[in-house]
Amino acid sequence: MTLRCPNCGSIQLGKIGADQYYCWNCFVEFHYSKERVKMYKVSEDGGLVTIFGDN
Ligand SMILES: [Zn+2]
Numbered sequence: 001m002t003l004r005c006p007n008c009g010s011i012q013l014g015k016i017g018a019d020q021y022y023c024w025n026c027f028v029e030f031h032y033s034k035e036r037v038k039m040y041k042v043s044e045d046g047g048l049v050t051i052f053g054d055n
Contacts, residue, residue, distance in 0.1 A: 005028070006037050006039060006052070007052075008023065008025050010026065019032045030052075038053030
């Protein structure tokens with residue numbers, strides 16, 4: 001199974017946690033849980049900003 005970035009469709013993903021991945025193409029992190037995907041963007045100050053999914 002090949003995971004694709006839900007934001008840009010790239011397959012250039014780095015695994016950073018159990019269900020967490022980082023896209024090298026569009027620089028978002030995303031987290032897969034059972035039924036939902038959360039997407040985060042790393043802000044300039046190093047924090048994570050949720051850009052998709054509930055908090
Ligand atoms: Zn991407």
